[in-house]
Amino acid sequence: MRRVAVIGVGDTKFGELWDASFRDIGIRAGLAAVEDAKISAEMIDAVFVGNMSAGRFIEQEHIGALIADYAGLARDHIPATRVEAAGASGGLALRQGFMAVASGLHDIVVVGGAEKMMDVSDIASSMIQSSASDQEWETELGATFASLHALIARRHMHEYGTTREQLADVAVKNHKNGSLNPKAQFQREINRDVVLRSPLVADPLRVFDCSPSSDGAAAVVLCPLDDAKKYVETPVEIIGSGQASDTLALHHRRDILTMDATRIAAKKAFKRAGLEQKDVQLAEVHDNFTISEILAIEDLGFFKKGEGGKATEDGRTALDGEIAINTSGGLKARGDPIGATGLAQAVEVVTQLRGVAGKRQVKDASVGLTHNVGGTGATVIVHIFRRS
Amino acid sequence: MRRVAVIGVGDTKFGELWDASFRDIGIRAGLAAVEDAKISAEMIDAVFVGNMSAGRFIEQEHIGALIADYAGLARDHIPATRVEAAGASGGLALRQGFMAVASGLHDIVVVGGAEKMMDVSDIASSMIQSSASDQEWETELGATFASLHALIARRHMHEYGTTREQLADVAVKNHKNGSLNPKAQFQREINRDVVLRSPLVADPLRVFDCSPSSDGAAAVVLCPLDDAKKYVETPVEIIGSGQASDTLALHHRRDILTMDATRIAAKKAFKRAGLEQKDVQLAEVHDNFTISEILAIEDLGFFKKGEGGKATEDGRTALDGEIAINTSGGLKARGDPIGATGLAQAVEVVTQLRGVAGKRQVKDASVGLTHNVGGTGATVIVHIFRRS
Numbered sequence: 001m002r003r004v005a006v007i008g009v010g011d012t013k014f015g016e017l018w019d020a021s022f023r024d025i026g027i028r029a030g031l032a033a034v035e036d037a038k039i040s041a042e043m044i045d046a047v048f049v050g051n052m053s054a055g056r057f058i059e060q061e062h063i064g065a066l067i068a069d070y071a072g073l074a075r076d077h078i079p080a081t082r083v084e085a086a087g088a089s090g091g092l093a094l095r096q097g098f099m100a101v102a103s104g105l106h107d108i109v110v111v112g113g114a115e116k117m118m119d120v121s122d123i124a125s126s127m128i129q130s131s132a133s134d135q136e137w138e139t140e141l142g143a144t145f146a147s148l149h150a151l152i153a154r155r156h157m158h159e160y161g162t163t164r165e166q167l168a169d170v171a172v173k174n175h176k177n178g179s180l181n182p183k184a185q186f187q188r189e190i191n192r193d194v195v196l197r198s199p200l201v202a203d204p205l206r207v208f209d210c211s212p213s214s215d216g217a218a219a220v221v222l223c224p225l226d227d228a229k230k231y232v233e234t235p236v237e238i239i240g241s242g243q244a245s246d247t248l249a250l251h252h253r254r255d256i257l258t259m260d261a262t263r264i265a266a267k268k269a270f271k272r273a274g275l276e277q278k279d280v281q282l283a284e285v286h287d288n289f290t291i292s293e294i295l296a297i298e299d300l301g302f303f304k305k306g307e308g309g310k311a312t313e314d315g316r317t318a319l320d321g322e323i324a325i326n327t328s329g330g331l332k333a334r335g336d337p338i339g340a341t342g343l344a345q346a347v348e349v350v351t352q353l354r355g356v357a358g359k360r361q362v363k364d365a366s367v368g369l370t371h372n373v374g375g376t377g378a379t380v381i382v383h384i385f386r387r388s
Numbered sequence: 389m390r391r392v393a394v395i396g397v398g399d400t401k402f403g404e405l406w407d408a409s410f411r412d413i414g415i416r417a418g419l420a421a422v423e424d425a426k427i428s429a430e431m432i433d434a435v436f437v438g439n440m441s442a443g444r445f446i447e448q449e450h451i452g453a454l455i456a457d458y459a460g461l462a463r464d465h466i467p468a469t470r471v472e473a474a475g476a477s478g479g480l481a482l483r484q485g486f487m488a489v490a491s492g493l494h495d496i497v498v499v500g501g502a503e504k505m506m507d508v509s510d511i512a513s514s515m516i517q518s519s520a521s522d523q524e525w526e527t528e529l530g531a532t533f534a535s536l537h538a539l540i541a542r543r544h545m546h547e548y549g550t551t552r553e554q555l556a557d558v559a560v561k562n563h564k565n566g567s568l569n570p571k572a573q574f575q576r577e578i579n580r581d582v583v584l585r586s587p588l589v590a591d592p593l594r595v596f597d598c599s600p601s602s603d604g605a606a607a608v609v610l611c612p613l614d615d616a617k618k619y620v621e622t623p624v625e626i627i628g629s630g631q632a633s634d635t636l637a638l639h640h641r642r643d644i645l646t647m648d649a650t651r652i653a654a655k656k657a658f659k660r661a662g663l664e665q666k667d668v669q670l671a672e673v674h675d676n677f678t679i680s681e682i683l684a685i686e687d688l689g690f691f692k693k694g695e696g697g698k699a700t701e702d703g704r705t706a707l708d709g710e711i712a713i714n715t716s717g718g719l720k721a722r723g724d725p726i727g728a729t730g731l732a733q734a735v736e737v738v739t740q741l742r743g744v745a746g747k748r749q750v751k752d753a754s755v756g757l758t759h760n761v762g763g764t765g766a767t768v769i770v771h772i773f774r775r776s
Contacts, residue, residue: 001492021524055443055516060523062474062636065766069522069636077652079631080767081480082472086450092469096484103491104389128443134457135448136409243467248450248457264465378453379468 001102005228005235005388008037008221009347014335015185017215022058022116023070029217029340030071030112037221038231041072045106047080050093050113051339056128058116067112086132087288089113090342091372091381094220098241098383101222113343114217125213129338132375134249146210146289148250148376150202153291156257157204160306162294164204168195169312170290171208171332177319178329180360185214185335209290211330216337218344225388236350240275240384242268248378261380262299262371269369269382270301277301280384281365282324282352284345286373287331296371297325300382324362327352342372342381353387389490393616393623393776396425396609397735402723403573405603410446410504411458417605417728418459418500425609425619429460433494435468438481438501439727444516446504455500474520475676477501478730479760479769482608486629486771489610501731502605513601517726520763522637534598534677536638536764538590541679544645545592548694550682552592556583557700558678559596559720565707566717568748573602573723597678599718604725606732613776624738628663628772630656636766649768650687650759657757657770658689665689668772669753670712670740672733674761676719684759685713688770712750715740730760730769741775 010032012025020028026049034041051063060066068080085092090113097111117125130139133148156162172192178184195208228235242265250256270276283300287293294308302323303311311317317325328334328348331341349368351357365387372381398420400413408416414437422429439451448454456468473480478501485499505513518527521536544550560580566572583596616623630653638644658664671688675681682696690711691699699705705713716722716736719729737756739745753775760769 023524053443053449055441055519058523059515059519059527061441061472061516061519062521062763062766064473065633065762066522066636068633069640069766074633074635074640074766077632077634077649080473080633081484081631084449084470084472085452085468096469099488099491099493103487103493105487105491127447128449131443131447131449133450134454135446136411139447243469244465245453245456245462245468246465247462248454252457252462261465374453375450378450378457378462 002104003225004098004101004222004238005225006220006238006350007223007228007231007235008033009350010036011183011218011344011347012216013183014214014216014337016118022054022114023066025215025217026067026112026114027070029219030110033110033219033221039108039221042076043108044073044078044110046078046100046109047073048093048097048109048111049082050089050342051082052084052086052089052115053128053131057120085379086374087286087338088342088372088374088379088381089339091370094342094346094383095241095243095381097222098238101224107223109222110219111222111343112217112219113340115337115339116215117213117337118215137249144202146205147202149289149291150205152256153204156291156294159257162309165192166309166313167209167290168192170287170293171195173312173318174287174326174330174332177327177360178333181329181334184329184333185212186333205289211288211332211336214335214337216335216340218340218347220343220346234354235388236353237386237388238383239386240269240273242266242382244380246378248375250376259295259299259377259380261377262296265380265382266300269384273384275367275384280323280367280369282327282362283369283371284326284328284348285371287326288336293325300371319360319362327357327360327362345370345372349385353385390492391613392486392489392610392626393613394608394626394738395611395616395619395623396421397738398424399571399606399732399735400604401571402602402604402725404506410442410502411454413603413605414455414500414502415458417607418498421498421607421609427496427609427619430464431496432461432466432498434466434488434497435461436481436485436497436499437470438477438730439470440472440474440477440503441516441519445508473767474762475674475726476730476760476762476767476769477727479758482730482734482771483629483631483769485610486626489612495611497610498607499610499731500605500607501728503725503727504603505601505725506603525637532590534593535590537677537679538593540644541592544679544682547645550697553580554697554701555597555678556580558675558681559583561700561706562675562714562718562720565715565748566721569717569722572717572721573600574721593677599676599720599724602723602725604723604728606728606735608731608734622742623776624741625774625776626771627774628657628661630654630770632768634766636763638764647683647687647765647768649765650684653768653770654688657772661772663755663772668711668755668757670715670750671757671759672714672716672736673759674719675714676724681713688759707748707750715748715750733758733760737773741773
């Protein structure tokens with residue numbers, strides 16, 4: 001297998017993008033990545049697109065061909081492939097692109113992710129997001145996506161003494177990071193009180209424990225590492241990639257406080273990378289709810305099981321902590337346009353490893369990780385990146 | 389790249405499967421393929437699933453994890469990936485599986501396709517199928533999927549003298565083949581009159597020119613050719629694979645009577661296979677409308693442009709013709725559960741190349757081809773198979 005580098009990144013602002021359509025934002029992010037890589041369109045061999053539910057959000061399927069078409073690539077008839085794994089769609093697309101280059105099948109690949117969520121009502125959006133869960137055993141019985149995470153949160157508090165305040169601290173940290181990111185949906189700092197006084201969604205989770213609905217897109221350009229220096233000064237290599245599945249329904253899991261798919265995807269990625277957790281300076285993890293970040297930093301092996309809340313409270317995951325978690329603001333403040341999220345994580349890590357993350361730059365960052373989750377953990381994708 | 393073989397095939401009957409859910413039929417097809425390959429579940433390294441629009445048909449996304457879960461594979465946390473390209477979703481999934489084995493990334497891969505279309509109204513089904521086309525430039529303006537194909541048919545008649553009767557002959561042939569296939573949705577022969585007297589859908593296309601809505605699933609098991617003889621007596625090798633895109637909207641094409649994506653995908657697949665059209669004895673082509681089969685057999689290079697209608701009328705594509713087209717009954721009579729179709733094509737070709745197709749067996753078949761189309765030709769996948 002060949003070594004693979006990211007040579008271009010691009011994204012849109014995340015948020016309520018009323019002036020742009022799905023195809024608009026998809027193309028904007030893709031073209032920004034292509035421009036950043038300093039390649040021309042004729043050089044692209046294939047496109048992979050991550051998207052969760054354009055069928056329901058904008059009544060359009062066939063998203064791979066759509067994006068290739070409006071990017072002007074239909075002329076060259078290049079293959080365009082959409083992949084879907086709910087919230088992990090973006091990371092899954094990145095993994096397909098990575099494999100296509102690593103295997104020698106393609107040389108230059110553009111991987112994009114996009115979702116346009118704001119064109120439907122809040123109720124419809126909530127229902128669509130619930131289709132990441134088990135429709136017959138969870139959704140139909142009234143279990144919303146937030147309520148499933150509330151079960152996890154309540155049990156984590158009971159089992160490990162995680163406090164309501166520690167959950168809030170995840171949001172406070174991520175909003176602080178988001179305030180330093182001009183592409184973030186929310187760029188205002190908040191404090192514990194704001195979280196604790198916000199309306200209840202599903203006890204114990206409140207509005208500020210939840211990531212927002214968002215429009216947005218993000219993209220990267222990949223090529224063999226051996227060719228990367230032709231295009232950019234600072235290629236970032238993808239040194240590890242792992243994917244794992246679990247039961248769709250939460251109640252079928254061995255333990256709802258451990259995402260086994262995170263553990264296994266991380267194990268595979270670290271093995272391939274030949275690194276350990278201590279070698280990583282920053283990670284973008286899937287904080288669709290505050291409790292999710294706590295589970296993630298535990299299951300990725302950065303902290304012991306049950307100690308994620310305390311670690312957050314103690315500032316160990318802050319920008320200047322032992323490991324900077326969600327420097328972009330995370331799904332919580334950067335926003336969560338579902339299919340784009342996995343790619344936005346990659347864009348942030350590459351930006352950090354290039355050393356151009358501005359006010360939120362992590363000092364001496366050389367290795368970063370992305371962690372992208374579908375549903376309540378039925379699909380998890382982990383990638384590890386290193387400055388080359 | 390390693391050589392890849394199909395060692396197992398499985399499918400459900402296609403039709404109105406009121407007694408089975410989406411997950412039921414997905415699992416039935418997958419388990420049948422696994423049983424046919426005589427492997428055990430622990431040996432499976434990865435799953436790829438083709439599905440167009442479970443989000444809208446059954447309000448369930450995250451289809452890869454769903455199928456892996458209900459197949460009992462979540463226990464082993466194996467990667468499960470859903471791909472989508474409208475009507476080409478099944479073929480695209482097969483291509484991902486093929487690449488995963490060819491690249492050496494995985495050894496034993498199950499590829500499945502499924503769609504449950506009958507649980508929504510006919511109107512809703514039609515709207516969902518239209519989301520394969522360009523929503524902003526076709527669907528919103530009232531162009532149904534049938535009406536776009538009607539434009540192609542009318543122009544083909546004008547340009548090449550293709551007759552209304554020749555279109556009917558495609559349906560007559562495919563229903564005849566379907567009558568020999570116990571898994572087909574329609575197992576009755578029809579004649580020209582039945583087609584010509586059936587209700588008009590979009591002039592000149594009538595009900596019997598259109599493939600039906602269907603429930604159904606199909607699956608194959610892939611492994612490296614070098615290992616295949618361990619499992620089965622007659623492995624079938626995938627010797628060619630091609631994928632190409634085109635504009636989503638029909639009016640943006642160079643020529644609406646030529647699917648360039650078919651031409652290019654076929655060219656790639658034949659090049660890889662090192663074969664020519666004359667080496668192929670049977671092909672499953674994407675006859676979602678009768679006119680589609682005529683375009684397909686022309687653009688795949690089996691007949692000259694404009695001569696597809698005449699060739700059909702003359703019986704050159706019949707079971708005992710020069711090249712047997714849609715021996716399964718095709719989408720027209722076998723049925724068209726969208727995401728399953730590309731896999732059902734593969735199941736039929738493998739069954740024929742094994743020489744076990746019963747009453748519809750093509751004599752001395754050694755090479756077969758599948759041709760799977762998304763939308764009006766914005767994604768096309770071609771595979772070529774050889775008895776090993």
